[in-house]
Each structure stands twice: as C-alpha cells, then as structure tokens.
Amino acid sequence: MSNTPAEPSALPQTVGDAAKLLGMAISQVQRVIVGQEHMVQQLMVSLLAKGHCLLEGVPGVAKTLAVRSFADVVGGDFARIQFTPDLVPSDIVGTRIYSAQSETFDIELGPVFVNFVLADEINRAPAKVQSAMLELMAEKQVSIGGKTYPAPKPFIVIATQNPVESEGVYPLPEAQRDRFLLKVDVPYPRGNEELDILRRMSVTPPTAQRVLGPEVVRHLQDMASNVFVHNLVAEYIVRLVLATREPSDFGMPDLESVIQIGCSPRATLGLVAAARALALINGRDYVLPTDVQAVARDVMAHRLVLGFDAVADNVNPLDVVERIVAMVPAPTPVWNDQQRAAARDQHAHEPGRR
Template sequence: MTTPVQALSTREAADVLGEAIAEVQSVIVGQEHMVEQLMVGLLAKGHVLLEGVPGTAKTLAVRTFAQVVGGDFARIQFTPDLVPSDIVGTRIYSAQQEKFDVNLGPVFVNFVLADEINRAPAKVQSAMLELMAEKQVSIGGKTYPVPQPFIVIATQNPIESEGVYPLPEAQRDRFLLKVDVPYPRGNEEFEILRRMSVRPPTARGILEPGRVQALQDQASGVFVHNLVAEYVVRLVLATRTPAEFGMPDLAPVIQIGASSRATLGLVAAARALALIHGRDYVLPTDVQAVARDVMAHRLVLGFDAIADNISPVQVVERIVAMVPAPTPVWNEQQRAQAREEHRYAPHHEAN
C-alpha cells in the first residue's frame, strides 16, 4: 500500500518544481526552454518530441530529467529493422510449463526515451501510437497498462534523409509538445567545454513518482477563466478559418489546421506553466508561451507555403500576434481582492 503524498500549496509546488528544473540545469548548459517544456509535458501528462541536430544534449537532457524526477527510465534506440515486439514485448513458449509466458518490453517504465523515433518503420509506429494514446500495449489479445506516471520523450534529427520514416500526422498529433532544440550560444559553448571536459556533473533526485502524480493532479486543477478558454478556442479556430480572424493571406498557406487535441493541449500546458510559475490560475501569457510548441507540429501547410520556406512556427506566431487576448479590467476593490488572494507583485498591477 502506497503512502499518501502530502498536498503542497501553490507556492510550495512552484518551489519544488523550480528546484527540479535548476537541478537539471546544473548538468545541462543552456536549453532553458527545452528543460522547462519537459516539465510542462510531465505535469500536463503529455508526450514531448524534441527536434534538433546531433550533439545538442537532447538525450542527456532526458536522462538527467528522469534522474531528477525519479521513477524508472529506459532508452530505446530506434532503427529501421526494429519490430513491435522489440519495444512492447512478446509471448514466449515455455516447454517446461507447456504454456506461453509474456515478456514485457522496455516501454514498461515511467520515462521512455525514444531516440531517433523517425527511423522506426510503420509497424513500430503503430505500436507506439497505442502506447502513447492509450498508455497500454496489446500482446496476444491481452492489454497491459504501463506504470504511472508515464511519458514518452522522443527525439528526431531534422537533417537525416537516409533510412528515415517521417512521422505520420496522426502520430505527431499525439505529442503534446514539439520543441526545437537549437545550437548553444557562444558563452554556453564555453561553459559546456569547462563543465563537461573534466568530470561531468551528475544530478540528484528531487521528486518521486507519487509526488509527480500529486503535482499532475494539482496542475489539472489550476483555474482557467472562461475568457482565457475562449481565447484558446479562437487561437485554434484561426488555424482552420484564418480569413474569419482577419488573416485571409493564411488561407492558402494552411492546408489542415490544428485539431481539437490542440485546444485541450493548450489548456493543459498553460495550466502546467502557471503552476511552475507559482500561480493557481492561467493568464493569456501562459497560453501564448506554449502556443508555438503545442500548435506548430499539428499544422499541415500547402505546397506553395513549403516552397516559399514558410514554417508552421511562423504561422503560429502570426496567429498569436493577430488574435487579441483578453485584457483584465480591475476596479479598486477587485484589485485589492486579487492582490490579497494571489499576492500580485507590484509590477503586475495596472497604473
């Protein structure tokens, strides 16, 4: 029987999450956005796709993140000759017992690092689809749930062309976030050389699975005002009918807009980000901060847009800039009440 985890206040939750992020940063130089989005994906119970050229610390970041957060971790190197049984498990006949035994695969852990996921063939992708969507696998007509909490963090290399199977749109849609991992800046490159060339640092554990599940539940309870929810819906609708939102030039650019998973994903990710920042309510700025990573990989652009080197990220940034966000209007009584309830910092108050 598991021991119940003591509930934390919003400020205490933000402090422990900040400590966990800082512990990852003690190993990973730079890449603050990637590390924060990994935590957002974990709190929002979503999967994360990291895309970047080789050598940008994607695998090291995921391994370090798993050490800090706690739980079991497995890395699976995807190759073109991989078969589904290599990752989910298979049935093996036992001659001694005259029956089939089930050997569960390496995905039965809390953290699955799917390295170079776009190298896997279609059958493996379909097995991953069930794993990510249902958090279970089917072996011999029987389903086996994975342990909780569970998250798939996949990496892919954007410059590879040989032996690569591009992820189908249905599978990309299963990822809550797709994070682009850039090269480190000059000062960060120097710090990488200084920190990693002698004795690489190791991270210590800050959280454990029970605490993570409690924080996930706490994040799902973060308040979302109706005006913020309507703003999320307008952002998603603008990808489907941009002309109705004053962007007729985007109509021929976007072939397929964002799905309803984007709507749910925006709210879940914004809630997680608000908790990380020590708030029990979502602001429009939280939605804007996660919009690119939640929406861009769900858009399918037309051939002309691709030929003109227009990226989905540019489209999302244009939509965020054009769709007006709700603006809170305070009278003196409401401002005083909000300051008392949420401990607003002075620079957050309107003049």
C-alpha cells in the same frame, strides 16, 4: 554513501510549495545541461500535463543527456530505446514466448513499461513500430496476445528526431505527431554557453540529484489539472485554434493558401493542459493569457499541415503560429466600479496603510 536525497516525505500542499519544488527539480537538470532553459522547462510542462514531448535538433545538442538527467531528477523507472530501421514492434512492447516446461505461452513485456521512455531518433523506425507506439502514447497501454497491459503511472514518452535528411528516415505521420503534446526545437548553444560546455564537460561532468518521485509527480499532476482557467482565457484558446482552420475570419486571408489542415481539438486540450502546467511552475493557481502564448508555438506548430506551395517556399510553421498569436487579441482584465471600490477598501484596511 549515496549522494541522492530521499524522496520528499510530505507532498506539497500549496501552489507556492509546488513551485518551489519544481524550481529545485529544474535547477538540478540545469546543473548538467548548459543553457537550453526552454527545453528543460517544456519537459517539466509535458510531465505535469501528462503529455508526451518531441525534441528536434541536430546531433550533439544534448537532447538525450537532457532527458536522462530529467529522469534522474524526477525519479521513477527509465528506459532508452534506440530506434533503427530493422526494429519490430515486439522489440519495444514485448511478445509471447512459449514455455516448454508449462506448455503455455508466457508474456514477456518490453522495455516500454517504465515511467520514462526515451525514444531516440523515433523517425528512423518503420511503420509497424510507429503504429505500436500510437496505442502506447494515446491509450497508455499495450495489447499483446489479446490481452491489454497498462503502462505505469506516471508515464511519458520523450522522443528525439534529427531534422537533417539522411538514409533510413521515416517521417512521422500526422496522426503520430498529433499525439505529442509539445514539439520543442533544440537550437545550437550560444557562444558563451559553448565555452561553459567545454569547461564543464571536459572534466568529470556534474550529476543531477533526485528531487521528486512517482508519488510526488502524480500529486503535482493533480495540482496542475486543478489550476483555474477563466472563461475568457478558455475562449481565447478556442479562438487561437479556430484561427488555424479559418484564418480569414480573424483578419488573415493570406494564410488560407498556406495552411492546408488546421489544428485538431487535441490542440485545444493541449493548450489548456500545458498552460495550467506552466502556471503551476510559475507559482500561480490560475492561467494567464501569457501562459497560453508561451506554450502556443510548441503545442500548435507541429499539428499544422501546410500546403504544397508553402512547403516549397520553406514556410516555417512556427512563424505561422506566431502570426496567429499576434493577430488574435488576448483578453485583458477590466475592473468595474464595484470591484475597484472593493479593492480600494481592502487596501485601506491593510496594516501599515493610512
């Protein structure tokens, strides 16, 4: 008898129902993963925002285990591809195979035609494989033998890479880094978390149960895309991105020599999509400036190209984004007299108020 619950029969209709369901899914992943709450939450943000996620951390901090557990909870097909320097594009997207019986070429699709692709150590793949991944991630389709084959829905690539320098590492080009909606740094666990890992994983490790399914995920993605974004919040997002291109216009002339290339318009769209997803996870049908600030680091930092002197001085792009978020003022709600009077009248007529 399986301990995996069936896919929910009813789709969530309200934001509260969606937030409750997403909370259950996140808690199931955290039954297996100790700590790393930020990483688990950002994986869900990527899924709801229909974007890809890049996890960077030293070996052994549960990047692969987190992705595997996340795929178990969300449901759908899952494939793990170990990227190595001798990999060729046909190993991942598929190829044409000659059939002697029919005297024709048949298409054998590769392992990427699943809902969740775990690209393990993606920075070890050579340039040809990286170019094949570009079409898959940007267009969510693959071209083989002059024909186009779409990826299933939902579709998300979750890649991992190690920050340590070693042989056989190919740094990801800027164009491919830009295809990732989020880049999440996975730190070492804290001392109490390390002890919990020892206790939990030294015996039979826990397993995550399925909470969602492909149909539910597609419905939740539609709900996230309909989360309301006020014009003031939209303008705030644009100012954050513009500050990476012309920092002197926003009171940060010292960053002119630090940032060589600012964020592209894809960062603007990514901030909106990620903020909407985070608002839905928090049970709101509208985006707050705090939602934008919470995802700004992971959306913008990997899209910045720092100058030579900044790289030589070990300037962290995360610190640059934090400086920009701190300097660009966020919109604050302002009540006019008519709104204040309407709110006062509404509270005055509520039951139990005198």
